Structure formats: C-alpha cells, structure tokens
Amino acid sequence: MTTIDRLFRNARLADGRTVDIAVKDGCIVAIASAPKTYGSVGETIDLGRRLVLPGLVDGHIHLDKGFVGDDWKPHRPCTAGFNVRERVLFEKQALAEAKPISVRAAALIDLCVSHGTTQMRSHVDIDTQVRLRNLEQVLAARDAHRDKVSVQIVAFPQSGIVTSPGTAELLDEAVRAGADLVGGLDPAGYDGDVDGHLDVIFGIANRRGVGIDIHLHDGGLLGISEIEKIAHRTKALGLGGKVTISHAYALGEVARDVAQRIAQLLAEAGVAILTNAPGAHAFPPVLLLRDAGVNVFAGNDNIRDSWWPYGDGDLFERAMIVGYRSGFSTDADLATAFDMVTTDAARALGLSGYGVIEGAPADFVVLDARHVQEAVVARPKPRDVYKRGRLVARNGAIIMAPR
Amino acid sequence: MTTIDRLFRNARLADGRTVDIAVKDGCIVAIASAPKTYGSVGETIDLGRRLVLPGLVDGHIHLDKGFVGDDWKPHRPCTAGFNVRERVLFEKQALAEAKPISVRAAALIDLCVSHGTTQMRSHVDIDTQVRLRNLEQVLAARDAHRDKVSVQIVAFPQSGIVTSPGTAELLDEAVRAGADLVGGLDPAGYDGDVDGHLDVIFGIANRRGVGIDIHLHDGGLLGISEIEKIAHRTKALGLGGKVTISHAYALGEVARDVAQRIAQLLAEAGVAILTNAPGAHAFPPVLLLRDAGVNVFAGNDNIRDSWWPYGDGDLFERAMIVGYRSGFSTDADLATAFDMVTTDAARALGLSGYGVIEGAPADFVVLDARHVQEAVVARPKPRDVYKRGRLVARNGAIIMAPR
Numbered sequence: 129m130t131t132i133d134r135l136f137r138n139a140r141l142a143d144g145r146t147v148d149i150a151v152k153d154g155c156i157v158a159i160a161s162a163p164k165t166y167g168s169v170g171e172t173i174d175l176g177r178r179l180v181l182p183g184l185v186d187g188h189i190h191l192d193k194g195f196v197g198d199d200w201k202p203h204r205p206c207t208a209g210f211n212v213r214e215r216v217l218f219e220k221q222a223l224a225e226a227k228p229i230s231v232r233a234a235a236l237i238d239l240c241v242s243h244g245t246t247q248m249r250s251h252v253d254i255d256t257q258v259r260l261r262n263l264e265q266v267l268a269a270r271d272a273h274r275d276k277v278s279v280q281i282v283a284f285p286q287s288g289i290v291t292s293p294g295t296a297e298l299l300d301e302a303v304r305a306g307a308d309l310v311g312g313l314d315p316a317g318y319d320g321d322v323d324g325h326l327d328v329i330f331g332i333a334n335r336r337g338v339g340i341d342i343h344l345h346d347g348g349l350l351g352i353s354e355i356e357k358i359a360h361r362t363k364a365l366g367l368g369g370k371v372t373i374s375h376a377y378a379l380g381e382v383a384r385d386v387a388q389r390i391a392q393l394l395a396e397a398g399v400a401i402l403t404n405a406p407g408a409h410a411f412p413p414v415l416l417l418r419d420a421g422v423n424v425f426a427g428n429d430n431i432r433d434s435w436w437p438y439g440d441g442d443l444f445e446r447a448m449i450v451g452y453r454s455g456f457s458t459d460a461d462l463a464t465a466f467d468m469v470t471t472d473a474a475r476a477l478g479l480s481g482y483g484v485i486e487g488a489p490a491d492f493v494v495l496d497a498r499h500v501q502e503a504v505v506a507r508p509k510p511r512d513v514y515k516r517g518r519l520v521a522r523n524g525a526i527i528m529a530p531r
Numbered sequence: 532m533t534t535i536d537r538l539f540r541n542a543r544l545a546d547g548r549t550v551d552i553a554v555k556d557g558c559i560v561a562i563a564s565a566p567k568t569y570g571s572v573g574e575t576i577d578l579g580r581r582l583v584l585p586g587l588v589d590g591h592i593h594l595d596k597g598f599v600g601d602d603w604k605p606h607r608p609c610t611a612g613f614n615v616r617e618r619v620l621f622e623k624q625a626l627a628e629a630k631p632i633s634v635r636a637a638a639l640i641d642l643c644v645s646h647g648t649t650q651m652r653s654h655v656d657i658d659t660q661v662r663l664r665n666l667e668q669v670l671a672a673r674d675a676h677r678d679k680v681s682v683q684i685v686a687f688p689q690s691g692i693v694t695s696p697g698t699a700e701l702l703d704e705a706v707r708a709g710a711d712l713v714g715g716l717d718p719a720g721y722d723g724d725v726d727g728h729l730d731v732i733f734g735i736a737n738r739r740g741v742g743i744d745i746h747l748h749d750g751g752l753l754g755i756s757e758i759e760k761i762a763h764r765t766k767a768l769g770l771g772g773k774v775t776i777s778h779a780y781a782l783g784e785v786a787r788d789v790a791q792r793i794a795q796l797l798a799e800a801g802v803a804i805l806t807n808a809p810g811a812h813a814f815p816p817v818l819l820l821r822d823a824g825v826n827v828f829a830g831n832d833n834i835r836d837s838w839w840p841y842g843d844g845d846l847f848e849r850a851m852i853v854g855y856r857s858g859f860s861t862d863a864d865l866a867t868a869f870d871m872v873t874t875d876a877a878r879a880l881g882l883s884g885y886g887v888i889e890g891a892p893a894d895f896v897v898l899d900a901r902h903v904q905e906a907v908v909a910r911p912k913p914r915d916v917y918k919r920g921r922l923v924a925r926n927g928a929i930i931m932a933p934r
Contacts, residue, residue, distance in 0.1 A: 200901055203860040407855030437860050437908050438851065448841065452852075455811030457606040457840050498603055505840050509912050509927065524912065 132157060133170040134490075134517050139180040141484060142500050146177055151490040154516030159486055175494055181466075181503065182483045183246025183491030183515065184443035185473035188341075188374055188402050188427030189236070191250040191269060191279070192262040193219070195432050196441075197235025198227045203437055212318055212345060216287055219434035220257070229265035234273065236431060236441065241276045242521045243442035244493035244513050248277060249341070249427065249477055251284035251311055254302050256294045267306050275528070276520045280477055282341045284311035289328050290319040296328045303336045312342035316350050322357060330361050339370035339478070341402070344378070347410075351378025355390055359397035368398025372476055374429075376401050379417070380410035387413055391420035400476040404429040404446065405453040407438075414454045418464065425476045426450050426468040443469040444507040451504060462501040490517035535560060536573040537893075537920050542583040544887060545903050549580055554893040557919030562889055578897055584869075584906065585886045586649025586894030586918065587846035588876035591744075591777055591805050591830030592639070594653040594672060594682070595665040596622070598835050599844075600638025601630045606840055615721055615748060619690055622837035623660070632668035637676065639834060639844065644679045645924045646845035647896035647916050651680060652744070652830065652880055654687035654714055657705050659697045670709050678931070679923045683880055685744045687714035692731050693722040699731045706739045715745035719753050725760060733764050742773035742881070744805070747781070750813075754781025758793055762800040771801025775879055777832075779804050782820070783813035790816055794823035803879040807832040807849065808856040810841075817857045821867065828879045829853050829871040846872040847910040854907060865904040893920035 136149040141159075150158040150166065158164060195201050201222050206214060226232065240248065252266045263283065270279040283302035289295045289312070299310055310332045315325035333340045340362075346354055355373060362371045373394075379387050379401070394401065400423040403411045417424045428446050431439030450456075451465035474482035481488040494512040497503040513521040519529040539552040544562075553561040553569065561567060598604050604625050609617060629635065643651065655669045666686065673682040686705035692698045692715070702713055713735045718728035736743045743765075749757055758776060765774045776797075782790050782804070797804065803826040806814050820827045831849050834842030853859075854868035877885035884891040897915040900906040916924040922932040 200905060202862045202904075205861050407852075408858030432908060437865060437904070438855055440909060449810075449855075452810030452841055458608050459605045462840060501605075501840070502603060505835060506843060 130157070130166050131168045132166050135166065135169045135172045136180070137172060137174045138177050139175045139484075139494075140177045141180060144499075149180070149484070149490070151517035154490055154518075156484065156486055156488050156490050159484070178494045179497050179499070179503065180484055181244075181493050181495070181500065182470050183493060183513070184244045184469050185477060185479070185482075186240060186245050186248035186427045186443055186469070187372075187425045187473040187476055188404060188429045189240070189248050189250050190252075190430060190433065191233040191236055191266050192229050192252050193223070193430065193433040193435070194232055194236040195222075195226060196239055197232050201226070201434070203434075212314060215435060222434045229262060230269060230272075233266060233269040237269065237273045237277055238526050239431075240428075240441035240443075241513060241515075242524045242526060243440070243444065244495075244511055244521075245441065245443055246277055246491035246513070246515050247280075247474065247477065247479065249280040249282060249309075251282045251341070251343075252302075252307065253286040254283045254295065254298050255285065255287035256292055256298065257287070259298055260302055260305055263302050263305060263307060275518070276515055276526070280309070281307045282309040282311040283307035284343070285313055288313060288319045290321040290324040299328065300332050300336070303332055303338055307338075309333075309339040309341050310336075312340070312344075314344060314346050315342075315354055317346040322354055326357060326361055330365060330367075333367060333370070334365050339372070340367065341372040341374055343374050344376050347378050348381050349378070349386075351376065352382055352386060352390060355379070356393060359390075359393045359399050362399050363397045370478070371398070372400045372402050374402040376403070376412050377410055379412035384413070384416070387416055388420065391417045391422055395421035400425060402427055402476070403450065405450040407453070411453065414450065414464070414468075415461070423472055423476055424468065425473040426465075427473065442507065444503055447504045448507060459501050462504050466500045466504050491515050533560070533569050534571045535569050538569065538572045538575045539583070540575060540577045541580050542578045542887075542897075543580045544583060547902075552583070552887070552893070554920035557893055557921075559887065559889055559891050559893050562887070581897045582900050582902070582906065583887055584647075584896050584898070584903065585873050586896060586916070587647045587872050588880060588882070588885075589643060589648050589651035589830045589846055589872070590828045590876040590879055591807065591832050592643070592651050592653050593655075593833060593836065594636040594639055594669050595632050595655050596626070596833065596836040596838070597635055597639040598625075598629060599642055600635050604629070604837070606837075615717060618838060625837045632665060633672060633675075636669060636672040640672065640676045640680055641929050642834075643831075643844035643846075644916060644918075645927045645929060646843070646847065647898075647914055647924075648844065648846055649680055649894035649916070649918050650683075650877065650880065650882065652683040652685060652712075654685045654744070654746075655705075655710070656689040657686045657698065657701050658688065658690035659695055659701065660690070662701055663705055663708055666705050666708060666710060678921070679918055679929070683712070684710045685712040685714040686710035687746070688716055691716060691722045693724040693727040702731065703735050703739070706735055706741055710741075712736075712742040712744050713739075715743065715747075717747060717749050718745075718757055720749040725757055729760060729764055733768060733770075736770060736773070737768050742775070743770065744775040744777055746777050747779050750781050751784050752781070752789075754779065755785055755789060755793060758782070759796060762793075762796045762802050765802050766800040773881070774801070775803045775805050777805040779806070779815050780813055782815040787816070787819070790819055791823065794820045794825055798824035803828060805830055805879070806853065808853040810856070814856065817853065817867070817871075818864070826875055826879055827871065828876040829868075830876065845910065847906060850907045851910060862904050865907050869903045869907050894918050
C-alpha cells in the first residue's frame with residue numbers, strides 16, 4: 129500500500145467537491161472523494177471544508193525594485209506627464225540609497241507568499257551600470273527562498289538596448305548566467321529602433337532557447353505596429369507559447385476593430401498578454417482578447433517602488449482589480465479574473481502540472497470562501513499557504529513548518 | 532483633578548507626535564505629549580506607539596442593498612450596455628429573495644466597523660412598492676448598532692420621482708420619519724424631467740431643513756447641465772454645505788476646461804462631490820475639483836449587491852482605489868485620498884468635532900503603519916477600532932468590550 133507524507137482531509141475544491149488530498153515528496157499523488165487507505169500517513173491535516181485553491185502565480189513582478197522592507201521613499205511627481213526615461217533616472221537615484229536586494233527581495237517574497245503566491249516571474253534590471261549584479265542577487269534570493277516560492281527570471285533591459293551599447297551582450301550573458309527569459313522595453317518609445325531592439329532579443333531567444341517577455345508601454349498605433357512585429361517574429365521563429373507582451377497599453381487605446389484584428393494575430397502567433405490593470409491608464413480589453421483565444425494573464429508588477437506607491441503583493445486583490453477595472457460582474461467573469469492569476473499565468477510561465485490535481489506540486493492556498501468568486505471579491509485574509517505540501521504561511525505570517 | 536474613563540498611552544498621531552489621549556464620557560478630553568496627572572483613571576491602555584487615525588467615515592453606502600451575510604447572488608449581465616432602469620428591476624427580484632434588512636444591514640455594518648468605519652451615510656430606497664419599510668428597518672438597524680457606528684440616512688428615490696407618482700409624498704414622509712437627508716436619482720436620465728425632479732427634492736430640503744444627496748450617473752453635457760442646475764438651486768436656497776452630488780460621472784467625461792468651469796460653480800455654491808472611483812467608468816477629476824475648492828469625498832457605495840459584486844467595506848481600501856484610479860503617487864496625494872474617507876467625508880456629513888482632537892468623540896482606529904500614506908497603500912489588517920472610547924473591533928472581528 130502507498131506510503132504518503134501528508135493527508136489533507138476535507139478539502140473543498142473550486143468545483144464544490146469535498147475531497148482528501150494525499151501528498152508525497154511535495155506532489156499531489158491522490159485526490160479522492162471517498163476515504164482511501166494508505167500504508168502509512170506521515171501527518172493528517174483536517175481542512176474542515178475550507179476552500180482549497182491552487183497556489184497563485186504572479187505573472188509579473190520586480191524583485192529588485194520594491195521598497196517593502198526598506199525606509200519609505202516618497203514619490204516624485206513627473207515633470208511633464210509620464211515619461212519612462214525620467215522615471216528610470218528617478219529610480220536609479222532611489223535605488224542607490226535603498227537597502228540591498230537581499231533584504232528587499234526577501235521582504236517582498238515574504239509579503240507575496242503570505243497572501244498565497246507560490247510561483248512568480250520576476251523581471252530583473254540588466255544595464256551597463258548594474259551589469260549582472262541585480263541578477264546575481266535575485267538568483268541568490270531565489271535560491272534562499274526556494275522552499276516558499278518558485279521564481280522565473282527575465283533579464284530586463286530597463287535602460288534600453290540600442291541606445292545603451294553593451295546591453296545586448298549583457299542580456300546574452302544574463303541568460304547564460306541563469307535568467308530564464310530575455311526581456312525588452314518599448315522598442316520604439318525608448319530605443320527609437322524597433323527592428324534593432326527586436327533583433328537583439330529575438331536573436332538571444334532563438335540562440336539560447338529561452339522565452340521572451342517585453343514591456344510595451346508605447347501607445348496607440350505605434351504600440352500596435354510593434355505588437356504586430358512581435359507577433360510576426362514569434363511566428364517566424366516558432367516561439368509560440370513562449371512570448372509575452374507585458375502591459376500592451378496600446379490594445380486598450382485603439383478602436384475595438386483594431387484590437388480585434390490584433391487579437392487574432394496574437395492568438396495565431398501564440399503571444400500572451402500580461403496586464404496588472406493599471407488604475408489611471410488604458411489597458412488591454414481582457415475579454416475581447418480572451419474570446420479571440422489570446423492567453424491574457426495578470427501579475428502585480430510594481431509594488432511600492434519608484435514606479436508607483438501601491439501594491440500589497442496579494443494576487444486575490446490583483447484579480448479583484450483586474451475584474452473591477454474590466455467591469456467584470458458575472459460569476460463567469462469573476463472566475464476569469466481568478467484564472468488570470470492562477471491557471472493562465474501558469475500556462476504563460478510554461479509550468480507543467482499546475483493546479484490542485486494529481487501529479488502536480490502540492491502548492492495551494494486554504495481560505496474561508498464559498499467559492500472562487502467570493503475569494504476574489506472578499507479576499508478573506510486568514511489563509512494557509514502550502515508549498516510542496518509544507519505549510520509556509522498562515523494568516524499573513526511566514527511559518528515554514530518542518531518539512 | 533480631572534477624572535477620566537480611559538487613558539490611551541503612547542498613541543502615535545498622523546503628524547508624528549506620540550501622545551497620551553484621555554477619554555471621558557466617550558469624548559477626547561485631553562491630548563498631551565507629556566504625561567499628565569489625573570484624579571482617577573478607569574483604565575489605562577498602552578498603544579505601544581501604534582498609529583492612531585480618526586475613525587473612518589463612509590460617505591456613501593446602501594445598508595438595505597448588500598448581500599453580505601446572505602446567500603451568494605450571481606450577477607446578471609446587462610442586456611445592452613449599462614441601464615439604470617434595468618438594474619433597478621434586477622435588484623427588485625434579487626432583494627425579494629434576500630434575507631431581511633435586519634440581518635444584511637447588521638452583517639454589512641459589522642464588516643465596515645471591523646475595518647475601522649465609525650460613521651456612515653446610508654442611502655435607503657424609498658418607492659411606491661417598499662414605501663417606508665426599508666427606512667424603518669434601517670432606522671432600527673441604526674439604533675441596534677449605534678454603539679459601533681453612527682449612521683446618517685438619505686431617503687433615496689431609487690425608482691424615480693416624477694415617473695413614479697406617490698414617491699414625492701413618500702420622500703417627504705421619510706424625512707418626517709427620521710431620514711436626515713433627501714436624495715435624488717438622474718433627474719434627466721431616469722425621470723426625464725430635470726426641473727420636476729429637482730422641484731421635489733429642493734422643496735423638501737427647503738421645507739424640512741434637511742440636506743440633499745443626489746445620485747447622478749447622467750453623462751457628458753447632459754449631466755453637466757444638471758450639475759449646473761443643482762448648483763444654482765443650492766445657491767438660491769442658501770443650502771451651501773448641505774448638498775452632495777454622488778458619482779457625477781459627467782465631470783470625468785467632459786473636456787478639462789468644462790470641468791474647471793463647473794468646479795468653480797460647485798465651489799461657490801458649496802456643493803460637494805462624492806465618488807467611489809468606479810473601476811470601469813469615468814469619474815470626477817479629484818484634484819481639479821479640490822484645487823478649485825470643491826469638497827470631494829469618498830465612500831464605498833455598493834458592496835456585494837445587485838449593482839456590483841465588489842467591495843469589502845474597508846475605507847482604507849477605498850482610499851487606495853481612489854488614489855489608484857486617480858493616478859495619485861506623491862505623499863501629498865496619498866494623504867488626500869485618506870482625507871477623502873476621513874476629514875472631508877466628515878465635513879460633507881456635517882459632523883462637528885471630528886478627528887483625533889480634544890473635544891471630539893473618541894472614535895479612532897489603531898494600526899501598524901508608519902504614516903497615513905503607508906496605511907493607504909499597505910492597509911494592514913490588524914486593527915483596533917474604538918467608538919466613543921470603547922473597543923468595538925479587533926483584527927477584523929467585532930468585540931464590543933464592556934463600556
């Protein structure tokens with residue numbers, strides 16, 4: 129008879145079933161509606177019919193930028209409208225006076241994990257000033273906190289590529305040093321050379337066999353033309369399923385028929401869209417894109433850093449904000465908002481075996497809600513967070529129970 | 532020497548001072564930076580330098596509509612764009628199957644109080660079907676929960692006035708029965724008779740000496756023309772400081788110079804604007820209006836009811852959403868968002884002696900944040916809520932300590 133490490137009894141799943149979940153070596157080995165007999169059970173935990181949802185997946189975060197765990201850094205107003213280049217300079221100054229990444233990333237990871245995040249994709253600045261130093265520190269943080277959260281890393285050219293000679297080589301080096309994807313930043317708006325910028329990152333992706341995640345704030349038809357080029361290159365190189373455009377504000381700014389045409393193209397090419405549903409800016413029309421077959425997923429993005437002061441790391445709240453900003457109200461739409469921080473984010477990250485299903489890692493969150501919809505709107509704070517079957521956070525505090 | 536009921540030691544105020552707060556008969560009788568000697572102190576509570584902020588004021592809530600404390604009621608999609616009349620009908624059906632107001636209002640009050648709300652303005656439906664029944668039940672709830680929260684009531688014609696004969700008389704009756712203000716609803720969009728609608732409510736306000744709070748969703752220049760009429764009538768009747776326009780979406784839809792002209796008019800007339808910063812709809816430009824001298828305050832509005840599924844009753848979260856939607860990022864702007872759910876809401880409600888100041892009721896919230904700005908962005912959940920000096924909620928649960 130099977131030996132298991134932990135048996136979670138009376139787990140209520142999102143589909144309404146109450147089941148027992150058997151965990152061995154950090155994975156879910158059985159989900160059963162009727163009690164099963166095991167050869168030996170290390171520990172039995174009665175979940176008392178609380179709701180069990182898959183561990184949340186943050187599709188976009190910056191572990192090297194946040195000031196959680198540091199002194200409060202007041203924001204500086206933009207001098208004349210939002211300007212990425214000005215913000216990058218402001219950020220450089222603020223980060224120069226900040227605590228080390230080891231401290232800040234640890235605080236941010238703990239904040240996110242305490243709310244239920246068990247996986248994340250973090251962008252990490254690569255430029256000719258910091259070179260690979262941020263990457264090294266985030267790689268170290270990933271290793272130090274691997275029992276709480278799994279981190280995927282994007283080598284992110286926050287200061288441009290074409291206009292910042294040397295960065296292309298550093299991005300390539302970053303991927304060899306452990307970054308899982310290569311990033312980009314406003315090929316037109318920041319670098320003024322769309323093809324030059326895309327040549328570099330698609331070149332690295334193709335050569336090194338990694339995915340791509342491009343920050344694209346460029347608006348209107350300028351942004352649309354870049355999205356088209358990214359989709360065409362993705363198709364040409366057979367990178368479908370491995371490319372994300374983050375933000376893609378342009379899709380929320382153009383006429384609906386334009387967005388619809390681009391949605392088809394993105395779906396065909398297998399390019400995903402990431403949004404955090406910004407508060408005061410247009411953002412992609414989530415349902416329109418999803419209806420066309422595009423994977424639209426969500427993440428927190430900036431959390432109390434030089435870009436904006438908001439953010440609590442709670443992906444249930446991010447799902448609420450995505451729904452709130454998108455005008456979601458039906459149960460189906462609220463479920464979509466939740467999918468965007470779980471299943472769909474997992475798909476974009478290329479995670480295999482994700483969810484509260486047999487064979488998947490035993491990453492889950494236990495909380496008091498009747499269903500996913502209520503979890504999104506009410507976001508009850510008493511939560512137990514399990515990573516690979518081990519309790520790592522309870523009621524907002526990191527616990528790290530024995531293995 | 533003075534006798535006091537409670538001495539709160541080591542309270543850190545929003546201005547950074549650490550003080551002792553003396554409470555007698557539910558009011559703050561002294562705030563002192565150096566220890567004072569009292570003749571007798573009933574109880575001493577050491578706040579350990581936690582931040583003490585004034586009890587939050589919800590400027591707009593509907594105690595008769597929420598489904599908190601009831602079964603989950605799935606939303607029905609709009610048939611062809613948002614339509615107030617269709618939503619009113621949908622709501623009627625949903626409320627017909629709901630638990631009594633006594634149960635739902637109690638649950639909603641407890642939810643709000645648990646987060647730190649100590650005052651609220653609740654709209655209550657008055658129409659020819661429910662007549663004064665909702666009002667009677669909300670009046671009863673107000674009385675039942677008066678030790679936790681103070682409630683101001685608006686008699687709200689949710690089904691119109693001119694197009695619903697008999698409602699005008701019921702509104703007048705409602706005010707005589709205990710409603711503190713008279714409400715209105717889209718004089719043009721719902722009733723199709725702006726002057727007829729305004730005649731009724733300004734008539735009642737003038738005759739009964741009560742304030743006005745009008746729901747105005749009407750958009751664009753239609754809404755603007757109604758706002759102008761409301762401002763002119765307010766000025767003519769000398770009702771400055773007693774009139775609120777809730778939502779006023781139009782101000783967020785028109786060109787900036789139009790909004791600016793109307794802002795001047797509103798400031799001169801003493802008409803306040805309430806917003807909850809909706810997620811997927813234009814809303815008033817907060818800073819533009821405030822810079823012109825208009826009192827712009829905030830409230831939660833609908834909480835998990837037939838109008839939308841969102842809402843947690845937490846006014847720190849509402850302040851965050853107002854800031855997030857308005858693009859607030861500096862410390863000054865984050866403080867403004869907080870003022871909108873405290874001082875400015877209190878002013879709109881006509882509360883005298885509000886705040887953590889000598890002479891005011893001892894309504895305050897104690898939480899772990901470095902300052903107001905951090906309270907808005909991080910919204911830490913461990914909170915102690917005091918109403919008239921008495922602990923009424925702790926860490927999200929209603930406590931009601933002995934008097």
